[in-house]
Amino acid sequence: xxxxxxxxxxxxxxxxxxxxVSKVTGTAKYAAEFTEPFAKKELLYGYVVQSTIPSGTVxxxxxxxxxxxxxVIAVMTPFNAPKLPTAxxxxxxxxxxxxxxxxNADVYYNGQPIAVVVARSLGExxxxxxxxxxxxxxxxxxxxxxxxxxxARMPKSAGKESPTNHRxxxxxxxxxxxVVVDETYITPIQNHNxxxxxxxxxxxxxxxxxxxxxxxxxxGSKQTLARQFQIPLDNVRVQCPNTGGxxxxxxxxxxxxxxxxxxxxxxxxxxxxxxxxxQMFGPVGARPSTVNHIKLGATADGKLVGxxxxxxxxxxxxxxFVEHSxxxxxxxxxxxxxxxxEKMVDQNIGVGTFQRAPGEAPGTAVLEIAMDELAEKxxxxxxxxxxxxxxxxDPSHDRPWTSKHLREAxxxxxxxxxxxxxxxxxxxxxxxxKLIGYGMGTATYPANRSAAxxxxxxxxxxxxxxxxxxxxxxxGMYTMMAQTCADGLGLDPSMVEVKLGDxxxxxxxxxxGSQSTASVTPAVQDAAMQAxxxxxxxxxxxxxxxxxxxxxxxxxxxxxxxxxxxGKSDTFAAILERxxxxxxxxxxxxxxxxxxxxxxxxxxxxxxxxxxxxxDTHMVQVRRVVATYDIGTxxxxxxxxxxxxxxIVWGVGFALTEETVIDPVYGRVxxxxxADYHVPVNADIGTLDVSVLNIPxxxxxxxxxxxxxxxxITGAAAAVAxxxxxxxxxxxxxxxxxxxxxxxx
Ligand code: MOS
Numbered sequence: 001x002x003x004x005x006x007x008x009x010x011x012x013x014x015x016x017x018x019x020x021v022s023k024v025t026g027t028a029k030y031a032a033e034f035t036e037p038f039a040k041k042e043l044l045y046g047y048v049v050q051s052t053i054p055s056g057t058v059x060x061x062x063x064x065x066x067x068x069x070x071x072v073i074a075v076m077t078p079f080n081a082p083k084l085p086t087a088x089x090x091x092x093x094x095x096x097x098x099x100x101x102x103x104n105a106d107v108y109y110n111g112q113p114i115a116v117v118v119a120r121s122l123g124e125x126x127x128x129x130x131x132x133x134x135x136x137x138x139x140x141x142x143x144x145x146x147x148x149x150x151x152a153r154m155p156k157s158a159g160k161e162s163p164t165n166h167r168x169x170x171x172x173x174x175x176x177x178x179v180v181v182d183e184t185y186i187t188p189i190q191n192h193n194x195x196x197x198x199x200x201x202x203x204x205x206x207x208x209x210x211x212x213x214x215x216x217x218x219x220g221s222k223q224t225l226a227r228q229f230q231i232p233l234d235n236v237r238v239q240c241p242n243t244g245g246x247x248x249x250x251x252x253x254x255x256x257x258x259x260x261x262x263x264x265x266x267x268x269x270x271x272x273x274x275x276x277x278x279q280m281f282g283p284v285g286a287r288p289s290t291v292n293h294i295k296l297g298a299t300a301d302g303k304l305v306g307x308x309x310x311x312x313x314x315x316x317x318x319x320x321f322v323e324h325s326x327x328x329x330x331x332x333x334x335x336x337x338x339x340x341x342e343k344m345v346d347q348n349i350g351v352g353t354f355q356r357a358p359g360e361a362p363g364t365a366v367l368e369i370a371m372d373e374l375a376e377k378x379x380x381x382x383x384x385x386x387x388x389x390x391x392x393x394d395p396s397h398d399r400p401w402t403s404k405h406l407r408e409a410x411x412x413x414x415x416x417x418x419x420x421x422x423x424x425x426x427x428x429x430x431x432x433x434k435l436i437g438y439g440m441g442t443a444t445y446p447a448n449r450s451a452a453x454x455x456x457x458x459x460x461x462x463x464x465x466x467x468x469x470x471x472x473x474x475x476g477m478y479t480m481m482a483q484t485c486a487d488g489l490g491l492d493p494s495m496v497e498v499k500l501g502d503x504x505x506x507x508x509x510x511x512x513g514s515q516s517t518a519s520v521t522p523a524v525q526d527a528a529m530q531a532x533x534x535x536x537x538x539x540x541x542x543x544x545x546x547x548x549x550x551x552x553x554x555x556x557x558x559x560x561x562x563x564x565x566x567g568k569s570d571t572f573a574a575i576l577e578r579x580x581x582x583x584x585x586x587x588x589x590x591x592x593x594x595x596x597x598x599x600x601x602x603x604x605x606x607x608x609x610x611x612x613x614x615x616d617t618h619m620v621q622v623r624r625v626v627a628t629y630d631i632g633t634x635x636x637x638x639x640x641x642x643x644x645x646x647x648i649v650w651g652v653g654f655a656l657t658e659e660t661v662i663d664p665v666y667g668r669v670x671x672x673x674x675a676d677y678h679v680p681v682n683a684d685i686g687t688l689d690v691s692v693l694n695i696p697x698x699x700x701x702x703x704x705x706x707x708x709x710x711x712x713i714t715g716a717a718a719a720v721a722x723x724x725x726x727x728x729x730x731x732x733x734x735x736x737x738x739x740x741x742x743x744x745x
Contacts, residue, residue, distance in 0.1 A: 011483055011703075013636050014493040018478035019242070028242045031214040032199035038270045043201070044073055046263045046273040047125035048256055049115035049132060050283070051107045054348040054667025055141035055317075058105040058114050062133035066117060069131055071124030073267050076116045078105040082262055085230035100255040100283070100318075101228075101262065107136065108318045109348050110667035111282035113255045118263050118271055141348040143667045145289055145314040146186075152312045152343035156320045166339050167330075167395065173306035173337030177297025181373045185294060185366035186734040187325070188659035189314060190287040191669075192355055193679060196244020197277060198254060198284050202261040203270035208235045213257055216246040216471050217510035218503045224253040225261060240501040243473040243511075248354030250473075251512040254284045281672035285353025286660055289314040290325045292366040296374050302388040304335035309367070314352070315344040321352030328363030330396035331602070332444055333371075333389040348667050354512060356650060357710040360445050361717070365654060365735060368441035368718030372725065381424070382440055382722065383414055394600035402699035405630040406442070406604035409693060413628035414440075416689060417608035426729035434612040434621075437727025443605030443629065443715030447697070447706035448515040451591035453506035456485055456527035458535050460581040462560045462573040464489050466527070467499040470508035470520045475709060476639025477516055483636060484521045484703075488528025489572075490557035506587060514707025517635065519590070522701050527588025532557045535584045539575045546570050590701075601700040603711050605629035607648070609719035610686075613727045618739035622652050622720055624687040629711060632697035633704040640708055644690045647712015653680045654713065655720035657736050 022028035035043065051058070061077040081102035100113050107114065115132060119125035142148065174180070201212040209229060213221050218238040226233045243250060260273040275284065295308040309326040326340035355361070375382040390407060393400045414420070422438040423429055429436035454468040466485035472478050478498045486493040499505060508520050536552030539545045539562055546568045547555065555562040563569040576584065607627040613620050625648050634640045657678035661670040671677045696704025717735065725731050730745035 011487040011635060014479050014483040015638070017476065017639065018482045018498055019472065030196050030199070030242050030244055031201065031212040031240055032272060032274045034201055034212045038203055043270050043272055044118050044120060044267060045122040045125050046260055046271045047117045047122065047129050048113045048259060048273060048275065048279060049117060049129045050279065051110060051112045051114045053107055053136045053138050054110040054143060056107050056136050056138040058107060059135040059137045061115060065131040065133070066128040069124065069128040071120035072117060072128045073120070074118040074263065075128070075132070076102060076263060076266060078102045078114065082266065084228050101258045109282060109316065109350050111350065111669065113259060113283055116259050116263050118267055141667050142317070142346055143348055143662060144664050145345055145347055146291065148345050149291060149312050152345050155322045155342065155344050168337035170306055170308060170337045170339040174295070174297045176299060176305040178300045179298050179374065179377045181294070181296045181370050181377060183294060183370065183373065183733055185292045185369060187290045187362040187365055188735060189289045189662070190355060190654070190658045191281050191660050191677060192247040192249035193280070193674065193677065194245030194247055194249060197275045197280055198250065198256055199272070199274040200257040200260040201270055201272045202264040204265055207231055209261055210237050211257065211261065212239050214243055214250055215240050216243060216250040216473060216512055218469055218471060218501060219507055220251070220510055221253045221257065222503045225258070228258055229261065236503070238503040240471060242501070243471050246473045246511070247356045248358060248512060249284050251354050251510055252285065256283065277674060278672040281660065281669040282350035285351055287355035287358070288321060288323045288352035290323055290362045292325055294366060294370045296370050298374055298378060300378070302378050302380050302385050304333055304389050306337040307333070307335045309340045311342045313342060313344050314347050314349065316349050316351040317346045319351045320344055323352060323362060324359035325362040325366060327359045328367050328444065331394055332367065332391065332442060334391040334395055335389070349662060356647065357445055357713045360710070360714045361654065364441060364443065364714040365717040368715060369721050369733065372439065372718070372722040373731065383410060383419060386410065386442060394602070397600055400599055402599045402601045403632065403695065403697035404602070404604060405693050405695050406606070409604060409628040409630045410606040412691065412693070413606040413608055413626050417626040419608060422726065426726050429727070431612070433615050435615060435727040437611050437613065437723040437725065438608065439719045439722025439724070439726055440606065440608045441715035441718035441722065443607050443627070443711050445514060445603050445711035445714055447518065447601035447603055447632070447700055448513040449518045449592045449701060450509035450515055451589065452508040452519040452523040453587060453589045454520065454523040454527045455506050455585060455587050456524065456531040457583040457585045458489065458531050458572055458576065459583050460573070460576045462571060463495050463497065464491055465497045465499070466524055467505045468508045468520050468523065469503055469505035470500045470516055471511040472500060473511055475511070475516070475643060476636060477511070477520065479636055479639050480517050480521055481524055484524040485528050488525050489532060491560060495560070514709035514711070516707070518701055518705055518707050521635065521703055521705070522590035523588045525588070525702065526590055527586050530586035530588055531584055534586055535572065535575055536562055538579050538584065539570050542575065542578050544578055545575060599699060601697065601706060603629065603631045603706045603708070605711055605715060607715040607719040609716070609723045611720060611723040611727055613724060613742070618742040620656055620724055620737065622684070622686055624689065625716065625719065626689040629692045629708070630695065631692055631708045631711065632695065632700060632706040634692045634694050635703065635705050640692070641690050643708045644712040645688050647710065648688055648690065648716045649680050649685055650713045651716020652685060652720060653678070654717040654735060655737055657738070659736050
């Protein structure tokens, strides 16, 4: 057997979410809900005032009426706010999001924070905000991205990926093509819309800063705040026991959190800032729009001979965020030649940021329509075209995968879906006034992993505690920690208490890049093993223990006991009682292996969709999605499949409804609410049939488990788009595929 096929012993799965009861009964606390440790009447409310122009400066703010308004404690503006030490000093980092924390009067987008009113109640703060007399000096704004594509420039900094990537001789490659697809595909700006809005409660104890922060990254919040206020790292404590969704928008610390801490310092009391839903369209990031010119060349047998993708990305004038939508083209198919480019166009809009599968979500959405178009031109089955161009190794790095079983995923999902019944001729499947279509797309997302630490304690009485400074975004981290600790200690998961979301716990990475489970569970596994060994050492040294004199390494933990092959055993509780009822504590850590640059670790999936398109209204209904993923070991069916389903639902929203619309005159987001920014609701989603291959990737980590937070969204939008084409013969290359676009097509 190959090493990657070696079966890791399967964990006993926790059947219910660790935090399920607290979530459904409303006792799970989110950042904005804390009322301690300060006296409740001490807590003040900060309301963020936003600019109403897209570009220019704040000329003046008359605070008089606001300051005299009922309940108002303070009004912070660019003209009276405390200067942050980092914002002006010579060692200041390059001006980033901190420019929007009242350090100057510049306005870069409509909706930018320009003042904070602090009052005894939210209502009083909001009312006082309406009394501010704000004057602006306006400048012309750049607001129409797609009218300025010819101004595209290279990214100021491309991040980890090179903005251009060439493989082979693209001109020679394309010259061999007998069939070419050459089209432009567009994805819009999209906003994250987690259920829980961004929120921070901040209070100071001397020069120590405490925050409850709605975040995906408690140690990131800690580092940023320490840097902004120039205080020692350990003077900042960040707590976040529950995060109500983040999807990337809570991966960075935004202006409201800094403003809450500034306000708390100014008034000397705890200050709570919660963003309203409408305030989340601008100040906390969005997925940029991408315009993708794609050219695919193939020989008559379907073999790709060249891929070109030139991307133009909408950027904020404040800061570049490169949405790498050309990244997928580099690695998904085996083409001998490749040329990609990614450029930016400056706009007076809020900054771009990570959104579920940044790069891969739009990247698969556009490339997988182009592949569908290529298949049609070749008169080849779209699935067959993928198989002909299957990448046996990672073409972007020319190195092997740690594990790849996409072929099996294609086959399984196609069988369950009934792909063989698809009529390749569009418009041939009809039920009454509905046209039925089948479409497919490939899903992919890299497997990431970072160093993480955890602590495990075996407690008097035989229960256990596991802690790690990670986060649970609703993704299942509590459950995974309980399950992994229980597995390591041979306990039922109900015997394990979990703590996360506190920066005083051992450090864990950002819950982004689909890496938390893959990073944190190996650390928990290690900590549990160390704790078990320590408990064994204790027992073998105890005269009264049946295990006395045996070897700790020979003891197995099961059912609340340490057990030896000879049949001798002792309970955790008895061992600890003899030792004076002190907990046994062990730290664990895990980090990516030395040989990580020798391989690429990547997840894949096959997504098939069936749509029904109303011939009169052009409304699209997604009747069913069948998908199979190759994500390594599935550690928990409930939380894992749920993640994949959630990603697919978002893929349907990507395909059909989601778009952030910016007013071309004022620059305000027009649809800054959930009534106008359409995400799918339950009635929009038909049957979801999701499965995983469950083949461990033990070259990636000891549990064989790659992350699954993001791959679900990838490939899904294209599967829907391609199904719409199969139903109607109308190719819409501009997401979302709304009824008006279908009507005109
Ligand atoms: Mo994810 S967009 O990396 O939080």
